[in-house]
Amino acid sequence: MLRPKLAVLPVFLSASLSVTITAQQQTPSNLVAPSQLALALPATASLSTEESHKSAAESYSAEGVIRIAPATQVAKKLPSQRPFRTAAFGIKANTLGAGAELATPLFRRFNLRSGVNFLAFAYPFGIDGVNYDANLHFRSSQSTLDWFPGGHAFHISPGILFSKNTVSSTATVPAGQSFTLGDQSFINSVGDPVHGNMSLAYPRNLSPLLLLGFGNILPRTSRRLSIPMEFGVAYTGAATINVNLTGTACTNQGCTSFASNSEAQASLTQEIKKINEDLKRVPVYPILSLGVAYHF
Template sequence: MKKIQWLAAAGLVGMACGAQAGNVGVGAVAGTLGVGGQVSYAWTERVQTRVMVAGASADVDFDADGGSDLEYSGNVDLLHGALLVDYHPFGGVFRLTGGVMLNDDKIDGSATCEQLACDLGDNEGILVRGDRLDATARYDSVSPYVGIGWGKSPSAEGGLGFSADIGVFYLGDPDVNVELRGASSTNPVVRDAVEEEQDGIREDLDKLPLYPVVMLGVDYRF
């Protein structure tokens, strides 16, 4: 979180400095990174830098492979900061983009055994009523980004403009933690089953190593 706050602050400083030269733009964005804003600064007729911050939150239900009776209910919190460099190879609206994503993405979920006994992985009836699993997953905080897009050329006159970005960034290996609370938490066999559940969630998340980015925006160049 602090890294993204510092990134946003740096972008605002850059906007203030760039406003004197008339090459700064500010705008709003929305898409798979969430909803947020961005500032840009045109360095040359074909190169500009952008600082973007966007986030979103949504409810989610999920389970792990392995035949568990439990379904997790929770939420996904997305918060992204991006430091991007746009290169317009033909001097027009088309651009190539590379940069760094700062991520504070988090997935939380809880599952409670509401029957007399519940299966966990390959273990039948190993949990008892009232046992609860709390799962948390996080990704790498810094990731590389590559993409293409369309937007106002750095050499274009000021005014209103529209933009679009399509790209991906590497999520990295998820850090997954599952904790058991309840009467079965002292059972060593159950603790082993919880570790298997944790591995199952990690394997599910590993199936999506890249995060797709599709963003639309509107901005104003001063």
């Protein structure tokens, strides 16, 4: 009984082996290609893919990955620097008075500048008991060559000053009060009090000057407005003062008339000399200026 069963076993194994091989050979024909699988996906899957790409692009844009090129800036046109073809006009306040000036470029670091100044005001003061009510009348014009050694705002400006500066004043002494002329003391009379006039003059009208300053009223950039500041001196020579007095004044020896008494006139001359000696210590006129200018 066992032998028939064993004989059947090889036949069964061979049949099973043939079935397995046949199944392995038929399996690749049943596989689906990736492209076919993608085509077989539902429409909702492709839509979700497009939406994911769109959201990714939006996220890149939101993060600033997409950049916009800046607009091209138009270069500013620089003012002309041709001599006598362009100019700057300025106004200023200085120790010579209120002024106005014009300037034109000569070279890269040089300007030619000219201006006028006017000043008129009253200035009361007193010397040794004599009161002076001075009226100042200053008129001047100046021309300078502005040199900018570093090519920036600092400049050195030599030039010429033409001036007609005058000072006139009345001289009075209160009645009954004391005053001094030279080394002599006087007491002013009540009936004929001492009074007179005073004048001040400069020895020359044409004077060299030298200025140092900051600010170029003809900037070599696109700026049009500037605020120049300067300081310096003009060599005008020492001013001289002259005083004439009339009236009656008294001393311990009695009362004398200034118009006819030689001793009183000598005391007056000594006083004038003393004042002029003090003025000789200042042979220059100080200049300090601040202004505003516009380059056309």
